[in-house]
Amino acid sequence: MMSAPSPEDRPAPETLSSVFHVYEVRERGERLLYFGEPLANQQRIMEAVWPAFREAGYEVHLTRQTGEFVLVAEPRSVGEDAIPWTNVALFVATVLSTLFVGAQWYYVRDPLSTAIVSAIPFTLAVMGVLGTHELGHYVMSRYHDVDASLPYFIPFPTIVGTMGAVIRMRGQIPDREALFDIGVAGPIAGLLATVVVSAVGLMLPPVAVPEWVLAAQSTVEVEFGYPPLLHAIAWQLDAPLVYDDPTKVINPVVIGGWVGMFITFLNLIPVGQLDGGHILRAMVGPAQERIAPLVPTALFALAGYLFFVRDVGQVVGIWVLWGIMAAIVSAFGSARPIDDSPLDGRRVAIGIVTFVIGALCFTPVPIQIVGP
Incomplete structure (x- = not known):
């Protein structure tokens, strides 16, 4: 585990100004919320701001809350804080x-x-x-x-x-x-x-x-x-x-x-x-x-081959199930x-x-x- 970062170490809003214009910073417990306007796409913003937050001891992600863009920073924790x-x-x-x-x-x-x-x-x-x-x-x-x-x-x-x-x-x-x-x-x-x-x-x-x-x-x-x-x-x-x-x-x-x-x-x-x-x-x-997307198609094709050509009905359900799961995780x-x-x-x-x-x-x- 890691100790909680000090508030004094948090990235200053002006250090983010090249990709994210911050107009308000709030604290919610140990979380920091930087409200602002994005000046680049999400990938570019994360590439620019992530190193500063990581060095300060935070994980950060960009989201929207009540219609506003927010950089949400939470203290990083590597390992277990207590008996799992x-x-x-x-x-x-x-x-x-x-x-x-x-x-x-x-x-x-x-x-x-x-x-x-x-x-x-x-x-x-x-x-x-x-x-x-x-x-x-x-x-x-x-x-x-x-x-x-x-x-x-x-x-x-x-x-x-x-x-x-x-x-x-x-x-x-x-x-x-x-x-x-x-x-x-x-x-x-x-x-x-x-x-x-x-x-x-x-x-x-x-x-x-x-x-x-x-x-x-x-x-x-x-x-x-x-x-x-x-x-x-x-x-x-x-x-x-x-x-x-x-x-x-x-x-x-x-x-x-x-x-x-x-x-x-x-x-x-x-x-x-x-x-x-x-x-x-x-x-x-x-x-x-x-x-x-080709993967679930291949798994469904395998199931069809086993059912219609090999006449192995029992095992078909395994590959149909994994075809469905592959389609779901692919969509995410x-x-x-x-x-x-x-x-x-x-x-x-x-x-x-x-x-x-x-x-x-x-x-x-x-x-x-x-x-x-």
């Missing part, structure tokens, strides 16, 4: 939900019993890849002095016990370099954790399917579609992903690696505030807004850094490699459920 109880509660809830779901992957008959501890490796795998991804964003945000929250885990009794994790960006992005670094840090960190988790899981022994599961009429079979990256890791380790023996299934830790790859691909979809949107916006600038637009100068060639190359690796995490049919 919401983050802690969600983390604990997600640990419990992944333990509960993971116990079923280990064929624990009563997941509410102490036998649930057998699912700890699964929970560590899933929480590890998700947490590493989000901590990559958080660490790089701190490096660039951009205010961001700690990860918020999302507990949900899905097939893996969670809907992922997110961090909340509370500060403005200073330039394309920061936008790129923050955006790419999550997928890269998460991929490293995913490769490690996948390799460990493939080296662990398979799980035996109990007789009571094989005999139950209500038993369903879950078939995972493994992406090329997971196949490559399995090939390198000479480890099977599927067993011929129906009484053996892959160790659930591998599912943690599968989760990491699936989440990586989804996050690298190049629209809006997704990681891929940040990376592409930093790489190509405003041209990203012309590319973004991407992040706009204060300094929109072009990105350097080294980072562009890293971005291209990241998208290529992300493509290796893609599988058109990620999961299917075969009924009893």
